[in-house]
Amino acid sequence: MEKLNAVITGVGGYVPEYVLSNDEIAKMVDTSDEWIMTRIGVKERRILNEEGLGTSYMCRKAAKQLLQRTNTNPDDVDLVIVATTTPDYHFPSTASILCDKLGLKNAFAFDMQAACCGFLYLMEAGANFIRSGRYKKVIIVGGDKMSSMVDYTDRATCPIFGDGAAAFMLEPTTEDVGIMDAILHTDGKGLPFLHMKAGGSVCPPSYFTVDNRMHYIYQEGRTVFKYAVSNMSDVSAELAARNNLTKEDINWIIPHQANLRIIDAVAHRMEVPSEKVMVNIERYGNTSAGTLPLCIWDFEEKLKKGDNLIFTAFGAGFTWGAVYVKWGYDGKK
Numbered sequence: 128m129e130k131l132n133a134v135i136t137g138v139g140g141y142v143p144e145y146v147l148s149n150d151e152i153a154k155m156v157d158t159s160d161e162w163i164m165t166r167i168g169v170k171e172r173r174i175l176n177e178e179g180l181g182t183s184y185m186c187r188k189a190a191k192q193l194l195q196r197t198n199t200n201p202d203d204v205d206l207v208i209v210a211t212t213t214p215d216y217h218f219p220s221t222a223s224i225l226c227d228k229l230g231l232k233n234a235f236a237f238d239m240q241a242a243c244c245g246f247l248y249l250m251e252a253g254a255n256f257i258r259s260g261r262y263k264k265v266i267i268v269g270g271d272k273m274s275s276m277v278d279y280t281d282r283a284t285c286p287i288f289g290d291g292a293a294a295f296m297l298e299p300t301t302e303d304v305g306i307m308d309a310i311l312h313t314d315g316k317g318l319p320f321l322h323m324k325a326g327g328s329v330c331p332p333s334y335f336t337v338d339n340r341m342h343y344i345y346q347e348g349r350t351v352f353k354y355a356v357s358n359m360s361d362v363s364a365e366l367a368a369r370n371n372l373t374k375e376d377i378n379w380i381i382p383h384q385a386n387l388r389i390i391d392a393v394a395h396r397m398e399v400p401s402e403k404v405m406v407n408i409e410r411y412g413n414t415s416a417g418t419l420p421l422c423i424w425d426f427e428e429k430l431k432k433g434d435n436l437i438f439t440a441f442g443a444g445f446t447w448g449a450v451y452v453k454w455g456y457d458g459k460k
């Protein structure tokens with residue numbers, strides 16, 4: 128029997144219309160466009176600022192575009208998995224809301240929480256459902272409304288993040304394309320450096336937690352930066368070596384968009400020129416689980432069948448890893 132693999136057959140994306148510029152951020156906290164551009168590389172980010180809308184709204188828009196572009200009948204979708212740290216509710220899952228809003232009658236659905244590595248893990252998890260032979264159409268979505276947990280009085284975090292979502296369709300193939308290999312890690316040692324202090328089962332919401340601003344992102348940026356650079360670089364190099372990919376064989380690196388200096392350091396370590404690195408951090412900031420698929424959404428036109436792509440990410444936990452994809456179609460769908 129021929130070996131079954133999972134191939135990406137389309138991408139859909141969505142970013143909210145509202146643009147939050149560095150100049151506006153500089154009115155909220157003591158910072159400047161120059162500091163944010165040189166230390167982070169973000170010029171503007173999109174914010175979902177309409178009342179009553181959460182992450183599922185952006186994921187639904189992205190998945191709807193995906194269904195249209197791939198000409199998929201909603202009845203044929205077997206599974207939807209959403210990677211997010213900012214679900215609409217603690218429960219039910221954001222993915223379950225998508226099933227209703229998209230009219231998916233034959234799909235089951237659940238969320239995955241792996242912070243900024245959510246979509247990276249999802250590529251491998253979704254691919255394994257396809258490889259089992261039991262599922263034919265799997266939608267994986269990465270999306271976050273980071274503005275819902277950003278403290279806009281904290282200059283160390285508020286310039287970094289933005290809102291957005293994007294989705295891939297995974298389908299079976301026996302061709303030599305698709306999700307070829309993955310190296311994924313979690314060590315649990317990152318908790319003190321990147322977390323939200325309250326709102327979970329250890330410290331449920333109370334007047335105290337609200338009064339003490341404990342429902343926002345807490346980050347020790349310098350420590351996270353250091354681990355992000357070394358871990359993303361090491362794992363990308365290991366994955367390339369394991370698959371006998373020389374720097375010439377790699378057509379694209381798709382790094383998590385957390386900081387342009389981290390992206391540059393990873394590209395430098397991989398000895399890959401900047402024109403082979405997907406970067407859109409200047410327009411969207413860090414959308415957490417949204418960054419990797421949003422890069423493909425932006426760069427889809429440039430991709431060719433057979434291109435070798437290395438995705439890499441790092442996030443809270445710590446979580447990190449790299450996924451090797453052989454792209455499955457030419458240009459835009």
Ligand code: UT7
Nearest residue numbers: 157158162166167243282283348349351352355385386442
């Ligand atoms: O996606 C999940 C993973 N997350 C990441 O990968 C994020 C990793 N970390 C980073 O990207 C960076 O560490 C930050 C962007 C968060 C911070 O940049 P940094 O160059 O590491 O700055 P720092 O925290 O070392 O602070 C340097 C200085 C400090 O001032 P002093 O103490 O030297 O006087 C900060 O108070 O920069 C100051 N600072 C700012 N100044 C102007 C911090 N934020 C700002 C700001 N504007 N927005």
